[in-house]
């Protein structure tokens with residue numbers, strides 16, 4: 001295959017183990033930049049981000065999820081919120097946040113970094129917001145853990161394409 005976008009889509013895997021190497025601030029900015037170029041309804045861009053490198057904060061956040069080890073191991077975290085004041089339609093704004101997150105995962109892949117979308121931590125989303133000292137209007141969508149992947153192949157599976165296609169008329 002020769003297409004770099006398709007290659008990145010198929011190559012990307014959730015990365016949950018990282019080396020101790022730091023993530024450059026420029027790389028984190030680039031990932032977020034890719035995120036904000038996602039589509040959004042009415043181009044309302046409801047996403048907001050907290051970029052977290054501080055070890056103590058990472059450790060506090062780690063206590064809020066059963067994926068504690070991933071959060072502790074990742075040198076950087078991106079907490080993705082939607083701003084309720086910027087929203088116009090709950091479903092569409094959440095879809096936009098998902099598109100934004102996927103853009104960021106692909107950007108991390110393109111930069112040779114590894115990332116994983118963490119959703120289980122949403123069970124404690126209010127606590128996450130309080131630890132980050134953010135306004136109540138910010139609704140957590142996900143935390144993305146980012147780091148340099150440890151060596152090794154990651155595998156994932158998908159059901160056959162046919163099993164998803166309802167009709168092809």
Ligand SMILES: Cc1cc2nc3c(=O)[nH]c(=O)nc-3n(C[C@H](O)[C@H](O)[C@H](O)COP(=O)(O)O)c2cc1C
Nearest residue numbers: 012013014015016067116117118119120121155156
């Ligand atoms: C909405 C959502 C929530 C997720 N939450 C978690 C999570 O809390 N912990 C985790 O390790 N992976 C989480 N993942 C990653 C999935 O487990 C992963 O994408 C899936 O197993 C497919 O693997 P792949 O990303 O390598 O293709 C989440 C993914 C999505 C889209």
